[in-house]
Amino acid sequence: MASCINGGELQVRVVSRRLVQASDESLRPHVLAVSNLDLLPQTIQVSMFCIYPKPPTSAGRRFPRRRRGLRRRLAVVAQPLLPARRPHRHQPGLRPPGDPLLQPRPTLARPTAAAISMTSSRPSPPALPSLLNHFFPLAGRIVTSPCSGLPEIHCHNQGAELVVGEADVALASLDYGAVRASVGKILLPYAGDVALSVQVVSFACGGFTVAWGTNHVLVDGSALSMLVGAWSELARSGALAAGRSTAEPRPLRVPPxxxxxxxxxxxxxxxxxxxxxxxxxxxxxxxxxxAAEIARLREAASRDGGALAARVQAVSxxxxxxxxxxxxxxxxxxxxxxxxxxxxxxxxxxxxxxxxxxxxxxxxxxxxxxxxxxxxxxxxxxxxxxxxxxxxxxxxxxxxxxxxxxxxxxxxxxxxxxxxxxxxxxxxxxxxxxxxxxxxxxxxxxxxxxxxxxxxxxxxxxxxxxxxxxIVSALVWPRLxxxxxxxxxxxxxxxxVTAEYLGLRPATARPAKWEGMITSKI
Structure with a gap:
């Protein structure tokens, strides 16, 4: 049954919410301990959120109507491809026994942001089940160990979550400066134990958003970016890069x-x-x-005759x-x-x-x-x-x-x-x-x-x-x-940030205003 989430002008209607499992039956259930560095962040939900304008007509083919087309493309995403290939033990989807971070758990590795196989021009686009074969932990659940009280990943192929939603507004109509009223309402809630929630929301303009939701105990920001990048690589080339060699573990010492x-x-x-x-x-x-302002900051921050300051250094x-x-x-x-x-x-x-x-x-x-x-x-x-x-x-x-x-x-x-x-x-x-x-x-x-x-x-x-x-997302004091x-x-x-800057609406001479900005977190 469809349901509406979030109030106000922007409402996302959830069309479907289902679980997608890895298709490789040779993958065996196991429990995965998290590394010591994974224990430092709190177990908070994190996501990578992408906005896509209406896809252009490609190869003489028009995209079908929004609802029918989205469901058709998502059917491709959820359908397993056979034969599924078991990940080689040296592929990046598995942490080796000699984990350099002192924990022997397999890693997620390079992976998948799945729902986007939707419009790939490849005749047999990779599906989410095949992607989960490469990182099986994303099909698992985050559980607190009754013995240690620490989080661990139960890799029993419970399934990654695939959520389809619709919004009856155009992407260009959103106030992107008001984060809570735009991005904050598009992101859909998911259970705290879910390791991966892929969320695709279509808009009246034909554009859509994709969010890859997971938990900080599994990934940091760079790893989350790698997940999206690796799925893009898989969608475009049909394969992931070969695995790398591994390092020997280092012994524990007395902590400073x-x-x-x-x-x-x-x-x-x-x-x-x-x-x-x-x-x-x-x-x-x-x-x-x-880009011109970043260049100006680098010039202003650099000494006369010296090397240009790095971009992050100059903005910092x-x-x-x-x-x-x-x-x-x-x-x-x-x-x-x-x-x-x-x-x-x-x-x-x-x-x-x-x-x-x-x-x-x-x-x-x-x-x-x-x-x-x-x-x-x-x-x-x-x-x-x-x-x-x-x-x-x-x-x-x-x-x-x-x-x-x-x-x-x-x-x-x-x-x-x-x-x-x-x-x-x-x-x-x-x-x-x-x-x-x-x-x-x-x-x-x-x-x-x-x-x-x-x-x-x-x-x-x-x-x-x-x-x-x-693009800068800032949670700061009003005075700053x-x-x-x-x-x-x-x-x-x-x-x-405006719809004009994002290319969702033609540029106008109307200056952006700060009225209605929110005073709470994303």
Whole structure:
């Protein structure tokens, strides 16, 4: 039976919700332990959300009516392809016994964002069951172990969720600046134990959205991007890249004591911000930065005659100055945190570098700076990101979690006590959102709200298609949002995302307005 989800002007009607299993009967049920680094994030739901305009007519074929066409294409997605091929033990879909992150669980690996086989021009497009053969854990369930109290993955082929929805509005009619009233209403809820929920929502204009929902205990942001990219690769080429060699496990050591100050137990109520304060202190914004503005920031942030500042460094320096402007004289210090992907920074051996290249799981740590605002902001940013010895840092993290895994922790800097802090994470490339009908207009990682976090959070994602612009999802204090929008620092760099910018409506001279912006999390 169809049902409507979310109130207000935008309503998504759920047409169907079903489970799709892996088709390879040789895959045996098993229980998968998560790695130590997977235990650091809270078990919160995360997703990759993509917007696609109406697909063009291809090869003389017109797309059928929205409902009939969507159901027909999804029937292809859910239908198993035979014969199914069992993943080779060295393919990226399996973690080897010598897992470099000290846990012997198979990884999800490169994989699938399934529903999009819908319009592939290939005569036999890969289906979701075949994709689940490559990463069987995504067809499982996230369960808390009654013995250890830790999350684990029950890989019993319970099935990935495939949800089909419809919205009787055009994509161009949505106010993308008001995140909760647009993106927040398109994303559909799914059970907390589901490892993969693929959600396809069609719109009256013929465009559609696709969301790949999972859980942070399974993937970090880079791994989530790899899932979408690998499915695009599979849809376009019919195969995934060959597997990589693996590294030998490293022994545990005595955990360093300095880690104790970097994490705070979640059951320590006296060191938490109450949920009402954290919920009501922030506004959600969706901005974009033109490629020309990024180039201008790089020029402004670079020393005379020196090398250009990296894009993330230059934008981070701008954010730092905006934060300092918002804080003013009320606090002498402010903090910025960068979430760093360890896949390219773990360099202790060629084997480890190769093993981490396609690793799907959690391999992130943070670099933190707390200082009085400095004129040489870019140098400070560059030093904070590049100075740590990441092989040592990740090993320390793994060792520390091994000694503290019976409790849940949060990064102390993210709680919100002390000087204001903003954390930044960047997805500088989205090369693989084309599944045969063009790049997505927008690809955006999202996460469910969670209590006790009272720090600014900024996600930077490259706009698919390679025009050089960036999309910025920001959950920040109203005063910081005002500083970004006023252009007090180097002019107005951050502009509101609009349907015109996304190519969903012809550009007009009408300026974007901020009226009606929301004051709650995505």
């Amino acid at each position: 004591t300095r880690r104790a100050v970097e994490f705070t137990p979640l059951d320590d109520g006296e060191r938490q911000v109450n949920v009402l304060t954290s919920d009501e202190s922030f506004v959600a914004r969706l901005y974009y930065i033109d 320096a701008y954010l730092w100055k905006a934060l300092a402007t918002a804080v003013g004289a009320r606090d002498e210090r402010c903090r910025m945190v960068w979430w760093v992907d360890g896949r390219r920074r773990l360099t202790s051996s060629p084997e480890l570098r190769a093993a981490m290249r396609n690793y799907v799981g959690n391999v992130v740590t943070f670099a933190l700076v707390e200082a009085t605002p400095l004129p040489e902001v870019v140098s400070m940013v560059r030093h904070a990101i590049t100075e740590p010895a990441y092989d040592e840092r990740f090993q320390e993290l793994v060792d520390w979690v091994e000694e503290h895994k019976t409790k849940r922790y949060m990064e102390t800097v993210c709680i919100g006590l002390g000087s204001p802090s903003v954390s930044v994470t960047a997805f500088a490339s989205f090369a693989y959102t084309d599944f045969g009908f063009g790049h997505a207009a927008m690809a955006l990682p999202t996460s469910s709200s969670h209590a006790s976090r009272c720090t600014g959070f900024v996600q930077i994602a490259a706009r698919p298609g390679g025009d050089g612009s960036w 949002a005002a500083a970004l929008e006023s252009g007090e620092v180097l002019g107005r760099i951050f502009k509101p």
